[in-house]
Amino acid sequence: MKTISCVVVLVLAFTSFVPAQDGEARVIVLVKDQLGSTISDADIVLSRTGGRDKKIKSNSQGTGQFLKLAAGEYRxxxxxxGFQGxxxxxxLASGETRRVExxxxxxxxxxxVDIGDDAADAERTGKTTVITEDQIANLPDDQEALEQAIRRLGEVITGEDLPVTVNGVQG
Incomplete structure (x- = not known):
């Protein structure tokens, strides 16, 4: 019985001294997304007014640790x-281990979207070509000749035989 009492006294003595010796705080950070999946390689910065920033990255389990911190206020x-910060x-209190999720x-x-006066880019996006007023004035009056001229214009610009639509009517 004396042996057990001595062991209990020694254990209590050592545990009471541990916090006094280890007055340094720790922060353990777990980074997750909205669905609960961990995020690896996240940037984690712990800063204290008047002190140097401590920077780490989360590991493959989404965890990062800051050790040996003085008690006080931190950010x-x-x-x-791909995420909002x-x-x-x-x-932090002296000797505290803070877990933060x-x-x-x-x-x-x-x-x-940039909008500007560059008519060439705006008029030739995709497979669409806008014909200027001067080009329309130089087109033939004959319906068949007009259609051929418009098709040729499309082929020259796109390199393909494309359908022609005028005022919503395909020709």
Whole structure:
């Protein structure tokens, strides 16, 4: 019985000293998407006012760890390609291990359309050709000759024999 009492006293003594020796905090970050899948290779930045930023990437399980942190206020920023970034403020206590799950939303798809005066590009997109007023004035008056001239114009521009549509009527 004395042996068991001594062991219990020693275990309690050592466990009470461990937090005092290990006053450093830790942050373990798990990065997921909206469906719960982990995101690997996410950029994780932990910053503290007046301190250097600590930067890591999430591993194949979507996890990243910051060790040996002083107690205090931190800013956690997580980002990944194709996702909107997420920022959280953390307050760490001495010896604390904080587990943080960050869920990133899918970034919206953006596209840019440039509109300008460059008539050549705007008029020749795809398989469409717009004939200018001057070109129309030089076209033949005969219906069959007109159709042949328009088809030739299409072949010269696209290299293909394309159907001709005038004011919505295919000819």
């Amino acid at each position: 956690l920023e997580v980002s990944a390609e 997420e920022t959280q403020n953390l307050i 960050v869920i990133l939303d899918i970034a919206p798809i953006e596209s840019t």
